[in-house]
Amino acid sequence: MTGFRKDLQEGQLWLTLDRPAKLNAIGPDTRRGLTEALEAARDDAGVRVVVLTGAGKRAFTAGQDLAEMTDLDADGGARWVRELAALYDAIRALDKPSLVAINGYASGAGLQMALHADYRIAAPHARFGQPEIDAGMPSVLGPWVMRAAMGLAATRDMALTGRFLGAETARRLGAVDHIAAAGRLAEEARERAANLAKAPPLAVKLTKQRMRRLTEDDWRATVAHGEGLARTAFAAGEPQATARAFLAARAAARS
Amino acid sequence: MNEASILERLEKDILVLTINRPSRMNALSESVRIGLTGALEAAARRDDVAGVVLTGAGPRAFSAGQDLDEAQAFSAETIGGHFRRLGRLYDAIRSLPKPVGVALNGVAAGFGLQASLYADIRVAHAGVTMSQPEVRAGIPSVMGLWVIAENIGLPRAVDLSLTCRAVPAEELLRWNAIDAIVAPEDVLGETVARVRALAAKPKKAFAASKMNLARLTQAGFEETIEAAVRIQGEAFRTGEPQAVAAAFMAAREARKR
Amino acid sequence: MAVLSERMEEIQVVTLDRPAALNAVDAELRDGLVAALAAAEADPEVKAIIFTGAGGRAFSAGQDLQVSMSLDATTAPAWFHGLHEFYQSIRRLSKPAVAAIDGVAAGAGFQAALWCDLRVGTAKTRMGQPEVAAGMASAIGVVPMLRALGLSRTLALSLTSELLDATTCLEAGLLNEITEPDRLMERAAAAARRMTAMPPVAFSLTKRRIAEITQSAFDEAIEAAAGFAAQSYATGEPQAAAAAFLARKGRA
Numbered sequence: 001m002t003g004f005r006k007d008l009q010e011g012q013l014w015l016t017l018d019r020p021a022k023l024n025a026i027g028p029d030t031r032r033g034l035t036e037a038l039e040a041a042r043d044d045a046g047v048r049v050v051v052l053t054g055a056g057k058r059a060f061t062a063g064q065d066l067a068e069m070t071d072l073d074a075d076g077g078a079r080w081v082r083e084l085a086a087l088y089d090a091i092r093a094l095d096k097p098s099l100v101a102i103n104g105y106a107s108g109a110g111l112q113m114a115l116h117a118d119y120r121i122a123a124p125h126a127r128f129g130q131p132e133i134d135a136g137m138p139s140v141l142g143p144w145v146m147r148a149a150m151g152l153a154a155t156r157d158m159a160l161t162g163r164f165l166g167a168e169t170a171r172r173l174g175a176v177d178h179i180a181a182a183g184r185l186a187e188e189a190r191e192r193a194a195n196l197a198k199a200p201p202l203a204v205k206l207t208k209q210r211m212r213r214l215t216e217d218d219w220r221a222t223v224a225h226g227e228g229l230a231r232t233a234f235a236a237g238e239p240q241a242t243a244r245a246f247l248a249a250r251a252a253a254r255s
Numbered sequence: 256m257n258e259a260s261i262l263e264r265l266e267k268d269i270l271v272l273t274i275n276r277p278s279r280m281n282a283l284s285e286s287v288r289i290g291l292t293g294a295l296e297a298a299a300r301r302d303d304v305a306g307v308v309l310t311g312a313g314p315r316a317f318s319a320g321q322d323l324d325e326a327q328a329f330s331a332e333t334i335g336g337h338f339r340r341l342g343r344l345y346d347a348i349r350s351l352p353k354p355v356g357v358a359l360n361g362v363a364a365g366f367g368l369q370a371s372l373y374a375d376i377r378v379a380h381a382g383v384t385m386s387q388p389e390v391r392a393g394i395p396s397v398m399g400l401w402v403i404a405e406n407i408g409l410p411r412a413v414d415l416s417l418t419c420r421a422v423p424a425e426e427l428l429r430w431n432a433i434d435a436i437v438a439p440e441d442v443l444g445e446t447v448a449r450v451r452a453l454a455a456k457p458k459k460a461f462a463a464s465k466m467n468l469a470r471l472t473q474a475g476f477e478e479t480i481e482a483a484v485r486i487q488g489e490a491f492r493t494g495e496p497q498a499v500a501a502a503f504m505a506a507r508e509a510r511k512r
Numbered sequence: 513m514a515v516l517s518e519r520m521e522e523i524q525v526v527t528l529d530r531p532a533a534l535n536a537v538d539a540e541l542r543d544g545l546v547a548a549l550a551a552a553e554a555d556p557e558v559k560a561i562i563f564t565g566a567g568g569r570a571f572s573a574g575q576d577l578q579v580s581m582s583l584d585a586t587t588a589p590a591w592f593h594g595l596h597e598f599y600q601s602i603r604r605l606s607k608p609a610v611a612a613i614d615g616v617a618a619g620a621g622f623q624a625a626l627w628c629d630l631r632v633g634t635a636k637t638r639m640g641q642p643e644v645a646a647g648m649a650s651a652i653g654v655v656p657m658l659r660a661l662g663l664s665r666t667l668a669l670s671l672t673s674e675l676l677d678a679t680t681c682l683e684a685g686l687l688n689e690i691t692e693p694d695r696l697m698e699r700a701a702a703a704a705r706r707m708t709a710m711p712p713v714a715f716s717l718t719k720r721r722i723a724e725i726t727q728s729a730f731d732e733a734i735e736a737a738a739g740f741a742a743q744s745y746a747t748g749e750p751q752a753a754a755a756a757f758l759a760r761k762g763r764a
Contacts, residue, residue, distance in 0.1 A: 097671050118667045133456050138463030147471055148663035153372070153406035153431045159464050160354070160375055160453055172683055173431060174661060177668040192672075199644050199671060200749040206649035206740045207670050214654075215663065225470065229463050238459050390710050395717040400725075409659035409725070410626075410685040416718055417608065417629050418706040429683075482724075486717055495713035 003030030005055075006037055011048035012193045013041050020056030025065040026109055031083050038090035048197035050094060051189060052113060053101040060100070060126070063108025066135065069243035077234030078227045084109060084141060085223040091116040092212050092219075095205040097196035101189035102126045102176070107164075108142065115145040115175060118208070121192055122167045122176045123185045129164035136242030138233055140226035144219060150174045261290030262312070268305035268454065269447050270298055277313030282322035283366040288344055295347035295355075305454035307351065308446050309370065310358035314439065317357065320365025320388065326500050331491035335484035338398065341366070342480040345398070348373040349469050349476070352462035354453035358446035359383045359433065362421075365399065372402045375453060375465070377432070378446040380439040384421035385432065391419040393499030395486050401479040405472060407432050515544030516566070517551065522559040523704055524552040525697070528621075531567025536576035537620045542598045545624075549601040560608040560704035563628060565615065568693070569636075574619025580646060580754040588741035595620065595652065596734045602627040603723045603730070606716035608707035612700035613637045614693055618675060619646075619653070626656035626686070629719070630703045633687045634696055638675035645673035646757075647749030649740040652733045655726055660685060 003026065007014040015037055017024035026034075041047045054060040064084075072080060091098055091113060098117040100106075106114050106122075107129050114120050114128075130146065132139045139159040146155040154173045158165070170176045180188040233239050262273040272294050274281040281287075291309070298304045311317040329337060348355055348370060356376035357363075361383060363371050368385045371377050387399045396416035403412035407430045415422065427433045437445045453461065469476075490496055516527040526548045528535035535541070552558045565571040583591055602609060602624055611617070611625040613633040622639050625631050641657065643650040650670035657666040661684060669676070681687040691699040707715065744750050 115664050117664075118671050120664065120668070133460050133464055136457040136460045138460045138467065140464075140467050143464070143468060143471065145663070147468075149665070150662055151406055151408055152468070152472065156375060156468055157431065157434065159468070160456075160461065162456070172429070174665050174684070177665065177672075196671060199673070200647040200753060202744055202747050202749050203644040203647050203649050204671060206743065207644060207651070207654075208667070210649065210651055210736060210740075211654065211663070211667060222471070225467065229467070233459060233463065236459060238457050242457055390714045390718055393711040393714045395714045395721065397718070397721055400718065400721060404659070404725075408662075408685050409656075409722075410688075413629055413722055414688055416722075417710070417715065418703075419710070420706065430685075482721065486721060490713055490717055493713045495711050499711050499714075 002033035003027060004034055004037075008046065010194070011046065011197050012051055012190065013047045013049070014051045014053065017052075017054045017061050020054075020058065022065070023059035023062035023105060024054040024056070025062050027065040027068055028083070031087055035083070035087045035090045038087075038094065042090075042094050048096060049193045050096065050098045051101060051193050052098070052117065053186075053189065054103050057104055059105040059107075059110070060102045060114070061107065061110035062105050063110050066243045066247055069135065069239050070247065072234050072240060074231045074235040077230035077239065081141065081223070081227045081230040085226070088112060088116045088141065088145070095208055096201070097199065097204060099189060099193050099196060101185055103185055105129075108132055111175070112142050112145055115149045119192060119196065120176045121178045121180055121185065121189050122170065124167055124179055124182050126167045126170070126176075127164045128167075128170045128175055129162065130158045131162040131164075133160065134162040134242075135246065136233070136238040138229045140222060140229055144222040148215065259290070260284060260286040261294060263294055265303065266447055268303065269450055270294070270301075270304045270307045271443070271447070272307060272309050273312050274310070274318055275312045277311070277315070279322060280316040280319035280362065281311040281313070281367075282319055284322040284325050288340060292344045292347050295344075295351055298353065299351055304353065306354040306356070306450040308356045308358055308443070308450055309374065310443055310446070311360050314361055316361040316367065317359050317363045317371070318367030319362055320367055321392070323500060323503060327504065329491065329496070331488050334487045334491050338483040338487055339480060342398070342483075345369065345373050345402075346476070349472075350466070352465060354450045354461070356446040356450040358443040360439070360442055364388055364421075369399050369402050372406050372432070376434055376446060376449045378435050378437060378442050378449065379424045379427065379433045380442050381424050381436055382439070383424045385427055386419060386421040387415040388419040390416060392503070393490070393496035395490050397483040397486050398479055401475060405475065513544060514538070514541035515548050517548040519558070520701070522557065522708065523562055523701055524555070524558045524560070525562045525564065526552065527564050527566050528572050529566040531569070533576060534570035534573035534616060535565040535567065535621065536573050537598070538576040538579050539594070542594055546597055546601045549605065553605055553607065558607065559708040560610065561605065562610050562612055562697070562700045562704060563624070564612040564697070564700070565621075568614055570615040570621070571611065571613040571617040571625060572621025573616050574621050574642065575646070577754045577758060580750050581758075583741070583745055583750070585742045585746040588745045589738035592734060592738040592741055596731075599623060599627055599652070599730070606719055608704050608715075610700045610704045612696050613639075613687070614696055616675065618642055623653045623656060626660060629707065630688045631686065632689045632691060632696060632700045632703055633678050633681065634691060634693045635678050636693070637678040637681060637687060637690070639681050639686055640673065640675035641670050642673035642675070644671055645753065647751070647753035648744055649737065651737040651740055652730075655729045655733045659726065
């Protein structure tokens with residue numbers, strides 16, 4: 001499989017990011033595969049609720065795979081943003097409930113997937129961040145959903161400093177709905193997903209469709225802006241150079 | 256001889272702008288507004304400036320808000336222009352492509368609170384409070400309402416605007432309205448350090464990220480200024496703000512005797 | 513009378529008074545509230561309004577189940593248009609409005625409280641938006657919820673239909689204060705009096721601006737809700753949910 005597993009049981013479709021040695025980082029194949037799986041789930045009557053989580057205890061996902069960044073050009077950068085937007089669109093487009101069980105780091109795309117979903121349950125040790133800026137990437141898609149979820153102050157703080165928040169702070173600021181008891185994340189996520197699956201489906205669908213409609217124009221404008229900025233940033237070389245430097249420093253630290 | 260109402264100095268690559276009217280609780284006057292706006296707009300172009308820190312002179316206030324003597328001269332005809340010019344100062348903070356911090360050396364009220372919320376970093380000490388006392392001065396809260404709501408939600412904006420209460424630092428920290436509480440003597444140094452840390456980030460990414468946040472809030476920011484012009488004009492045409500200001504001045508005079 | 517309105521010095525205390533039904537909103541309560549608020553707004557001796565719920569268990573548990581069971585696809589839209597006036601009567605107040613919430617504030621009760629200026633609660637306060645569990649789309653409530661809680665939490669609360677406890681409400685800004693039940697009215701009055709001291713023109717223009725910020729979203733939401741109600745009632749989801757709830761309560 002392309003970096004994630006699919007499990008359908010009792011109407012719950014669990015999509016588990018599965019590259020724990022790489023903190024479940026999302027490369028192009030995983031990104032596209034996840035998007036397709038979500039789009040298929042949308043029309044699959046056997047799926048009543050979608051759950052996203054990560055394998056292992058360290059990370060839900062550390063976000064985009066930096067190795068992908070090093071050789072992108074301007075077109076590649078724009079395409080990368082478009083594909084990420086397509087992934088978030090696939091989460092938004094679900095007419096049935098979605099839940100993210102955050103088993104560790106939720107960074108970059110990980111934070112964003114969580115905020116686009118309907119419900120966020122976190123392990124007590126989970127950490128949330130938007131460190132794109134430290135990778136030389138202008139932060140555009142993330143701040144849209146972060147601002148929608150947490151307001152401007154928290155968004156600016158996270159997007160400009162790149163710092164990570166603990167689960168309790170994230171909950172207080174609106175990024176997490178419930179913190180599971182230690183060691184019980186999967187169980188509690190399963191219970192919560194089962195409850196969500198029982199909600200009257202038309203009421204759920206109408207509610208979700210309306211929220212999507214209310215936010216769609218603003219979101220589309222942001223995606224367009226993000227594509228343009230990525231094109232500019234990658235044309236100037238800042239993200240590629242920063243990614244290369246980061247990977248080199250990490251390799252040096254390990255040897 | 257009039258002392259400069261804004262002091263400027265460079266701490267290496269960080270421009271520190273100090274509102275210098277400590278006997279007036281660093282109240283916003285025309286000269287403060289002009290000085291700050293000019294310095295911020297110039298900072299964008301200066302190669303020797305990597306970031307900006309705003310602070311206030313003395314231990315009592317960052318800024319306690321609008322200068323009341325100058326407010327005596329406000330009228331229904333002139334109040335709109337005043338808010339447009341104030342909007343330009345706030346825009347200079349939010350649109351600077353370099354990091355801006357506010358070292359909250361004391362009370363931040365009205366303009367003081369709002370300027371702080373447009374900045375990227377806010378550091379305070381335990382005795383600092385923030386308030387939005389416009390309504391108590393007979394001035395409807397429109398721009399303050401918007402920037403508080405954008406940052407920390409509408410219910411808190413309603414609370415602050417309608418009760419005019421002073422919110423203590425510890426509560427501000429829980430709301431993420433400020434970033435840190437440190438000892439009073441460390442406020443400036445900590446703010447400079449945090450702004451310098453932001454200035455050390457990849458520059459294009461920082462500028463693009465900050466400008467993206469300004470883009471997300473642009474329509475609301477512009478609409479709010481227009482709403483302020485409209486609503487303040489309406490308020491001043493009733494005569495209430497002028498009457499409240501006059502009563503306050505009379506009380507102040509009476510206390511001096 | 514489903515709504516009591518009594519003067520306490522300069523404050524009008526408006527009490528939702530159907531304690532056996534957890535002060536649920538039916539036509540009589542809805543119309544009673546609109547009338548009480550119009551009178552309070554017009555009375556120059558009234559300087560502020562405090563809302564509360566009778567019975568010590570609920571501010572209001574939301575839309576009355578009997579109403580939910582009696583509506584159908586053709587009558588549901590009119591009910592929702594009636595709710596427009598219910599909420600608007602709170603939103604258009606020029607005087608300070610404080611909700612004193614001892615118990616559940618859910619659905620229409622939650623929304624009524626959110627349109628007030630300040631909310632004081634007790635340890636028993638629980639707030640939420642259980643429309644979806646009742647088979648109804650959450651469309652009107654999301655307007656104040658989005659402003660208070662943001663997109664993600666609004667969806668979470670709307671789809672789970674869960675009720676947030678008092679501490680969570682305080683942290684999230686849904687409550688301004690938590691106090692003891694026997695101090696609730698005193699603290700609500702103190703909150704109201706912070707506001708009655710303000711210059712009235714500046715105060716009322718600020719309140720008008722606050723309502724203006726959400727006016728078009730609110731008006732549009734009512735229209736959307738009326739349309740959704742017609743769809744939902746045509747499927748039978750709301751009626752089934754109400755019947756199931758009543759059956760669980762053993763009162764069918």
